[in-house]
Amino acid sequence: MRGPSRGLRALLATVTLAPALPAGLTAPVQAAPALPAARFSASAGRLALTVPPSGNAPGYTVEVTTARLALATSRSGTGVLATAGGDTGALRFRADGVWQHATEVTGWSWKDGVLALTADTTATGATVRARVTPSADRYHLDWTVGGADPDRLGLAYDLASAGHWYGHGEAETPQGGPGTDQPWPLDAGEVVHPAFGPASYQMIDPFWYTSSAAGLHVDTGHVMDVAINRGKDGLGRFDVESAEPYRATVFVESTPLEVYRDYIGIVGKPAKSDATHEQYATPVWNSWAQFYTHVDQAGLLDYARDLHDNGLAGHTLQLDDKWESHYGNMTFDPKAYPDPRAMSRTIHDLGFDLGLWVTLWINLDSDAYRYAADHGYLLKDAADPSKPCTVTWWNGTAGIVDLADQDARAWYTGRLRTLMSDYGVDGLKFDTRFFDERCAPHDGYRPTDYQRLGAGLADGFDLQGVGIRVHWDASAHRAGFVTRQIDKGTGWESLRASVTQNLAISTIGYPFVATDMIGGSGGRPAPVKQVLVRWAQSASLQPLMYSSTSPVDTVDVTTGRTVDYDQETVDLYRKAVARHARLAPYIWDQVRRALRTGDPIMRPLFFDFPRDRASYTITDEWMLGPAVLAAPQLTDGASRTVHLPPGVWYDVARGTVVRGPRTLTGYDVPLGVTPAFVNLKAEGAGKALRALRPSPTPG
Structure with missing residues (x-):
């Protein structure tokens, strides 16, 4: 040079x-600490x-x-x-x-x-x-x-x-x-x-x-x-x-x-937690991975009864995609749901709230599309603003309700309220996006504004612990939503990705994370027993549990055949749910801490132990708050290596105290064992110990 x-x-x-100075180059907008003499x-x-x-x-x-x-x-x-x-x-x-x-x-x-x-x-x-x-x-x-x-x-x-x-x-x-x-x-x-x-x-x-x-x-x-x-x-x-x-x-x-x-x-940090204490304590059960779009009233009620009868606790049963007659109509398909009010009553009698999957995307073949288009309620096409924007998605071709239009927003939310009132629906799962780059934003709005508008819309409804996928805009951070991951596969690699992805999401400012549905949901063959159990064990040591595949039985979407799991699968899944419920008081403390500080609940070891160089490349351990180190098995092996940073650690599975830093090789992990360690010097250690010590009775 x-x-x-x-x-x-x-x-x-x-x-x-x-x-x-370059034209248009203005002073930085982010606040920063005052500058000492440079x-x-x-x-x-x-x-x-x-x-x-x-x-x-x-x-x-x-x-x-x-x-x-x-x-x-x-x-x-x-x-x-x-x-x-x-x-x-x-x-x-x-x-x-x-x-x-x-x-x-x-x-x-x-x-x-x-x-x-x-x-x-x-x-x-x-x-x-x-x-x-x-x-x-x-x-x-x-x-x-x-x-x-x-x-x-x-x-x-x-x-x-x-x-x-x-x-x-x-x-x-x-x-x-x-x-x-x-x-x-x-x-x-x-x-x-x-x-x-x-x-x-x-x-x-x-x-x-x-x-x-x-x-x-x-x-x-x-x-x-x-x-x-x-x-x-x-x-x-x-x-x-x-x-x-x-x-x-x-x-x-x-x-x-x-x-x-x-x-x-x-x-900004969260202003509140969108999820309640109960939604942190017990799972939400969602129909998607259990049925995908092949769901009807009889199947959903059989699913609910199986969960109830096997002691698989949960606060909500959510009916996911494909309950509508046409996407956007907000009416039940009468062939699949002959009596949705009776279905709602039965689900409530079994102890669950009822949730529904909804979207702002209205398919062209629905009755609602023509009405929304005629009234100007849909986003306009970016190339030709004289016509509605149409987008192709996994369920057809649709227009998108323009949340920046006050009349469109009132029309859409009014329809949601009526639907919930008519059928005893307690909350909603909002899916798909609130904007698409093929569309033009409303006059005076930018694409990023639709994250804020979507967050504001969802904030008026109970999201039942499955949260919503809004990001980028500061309003998404401050809304305090639970964040659910994108659909995963059903194999070991997806289980491992669900962990590292939560570490990535929680450390860009979204502390209330859940994995994709336990067992995966990517339209793949049903998870084998070991994946389903290990996924539940992993989720039990995360902020929330998001369940779908029933450990009793499920349907393999690739074959259409029923997959029956054995009693051990049910028992171990129930044990994971019970462990998570016992941890709920400790987790709720971490929720309140996140509201004060913005710090993530589930985080990499090096956030707490920055001088522990080995922690920077560990992919299968994390801290749950300051006191709990989670190290569940994420492969099909019979043993694993566990790294413990500096500190005095109580080994929950073995009932022993270990001083770190130390690497435990050949740590036995039979299917019923979920390694977890409590930092005895950390805030919350006593509460975590009481939750994690083995229960004297099954579950």
Whole structure:
């Protein structure tokens, strides 16, 4: 690379250039701690901005390479994050279908606490203008392109410079994610997520953090193309599909937990828990994985009676997809449900609340579609706003109720209220998305606003512990919904993905997590006994239990045949439910703690033990609050390895005390054993011990 130009060498000597700021580039909007006196220095080939330690902030240095624009962030002399080199480029943009990037820094100024930069690029006549605005524990990086007409702007990082990477949420991967694969850490696999955006069905946020205690938040409402270690290239690329100024925040802290807390300071912590104590204590039973769309009144009542008669407790029985005559009609199919009021009464008599699956997507063949279209209640087509937007989904072709239209919203919610009143329905499971990028948002609204609108709609109903899938917007964080995962498969790989995915979701700011339905629900062959039992055991050590496949019997959707499980399956599933119920007082304490602090309930070991380096790559253990370490078996093996961080741990299964750090190899895990450990020095240890010690009686 060539060295700094003669003009730039003169600038380095005088420190006087003040280039005009890019048009449209405004001050960062995120709040941040006040900045202690920052130090700035310039030398040939290098600009350095140092923020000293203050309060709990460890301080950091950002070095800008001028021969070819790159940024390297360090803390106490140790690198924690660096942009990519080579032909990828750090600040990159796509114009006329070709990726370009910033090259030599041609001008800069340090004025009023802002480092402003201009740089040449690989595109003839195009320049990059950027600003670095430091504060105590983070800096804002804002930049734009002049002299070209880009359609994407992006940042690229050297993954190894920051250690391991986490965050993101539900990840699309070449290995089947998010349904059967969720790498943890993200760099342990490959993330290829080209439609990473606010209207996605996946639970995602544009936030990533690292084992080096750095973090990245991209402040955008546009779709992103995110690639982390794609093709094992060692790079993280975070591209925004927009020519608007790129706005990012880089956090620098002492621990990953502090980075997470910085992000929560931006998006907000939950204002409440949408789920009640009872919904944390006992499962919700949902019909989807048990029947898929092949469900009717007789089958649902037989399902309810089997659960009741076998002592499989639950607060709610939810009727999922395919109860309507046509999607959007909000009327029961009379052939499948000859007497839905009687069905409701029977379910209530068995001790369950009744829930229904609903969606804003109204199929074109429903009676309601024409009415909604004629009254302008549907989202408009992005390409032709004179007509309703139509979207193809797993149940046909539909229009979507426009929640930004007050009349449409009142019409839709009124129909829901009538449905619930007429049939004794206690709560709802909202499914599908509230917006689709093929549609145009209502005048004055953005796609991200539909996350807020969807959250506001759902907040008026009891979601019965299955929650809802809203994300990205701060209102989704503050609403306090339970977050359910995307559908999983029914094999061991999906069970493992359900754990690492909950760790990803809970550490981007959604603390009230449940796995997909216990046993999976991806339209695959019914789970074998061992998967179903191990999944229930795993879920018993998570905030909520979301059940569907009955341990009594189920239907294999791939063959149509009934699968009968044995009595041991029923007994072990019931034992997992009972364990979770005993843990409920401890879990409820963690819910209240999350409301105070925003901290996740289910979290990786390194959030509590940041100096325990072995914890950063563990995929099959987690902390449930500060006192419980869960290590259930997630494979078909007869033993497993358990890692215990520093501390004094009570081994629940063996009734012994173990001092950590220690790795237990060959830990026996017959089907009836679910390894769990209590940190005897942690807050809540006594309550956790009382819950987890073996019951003197069965269950």
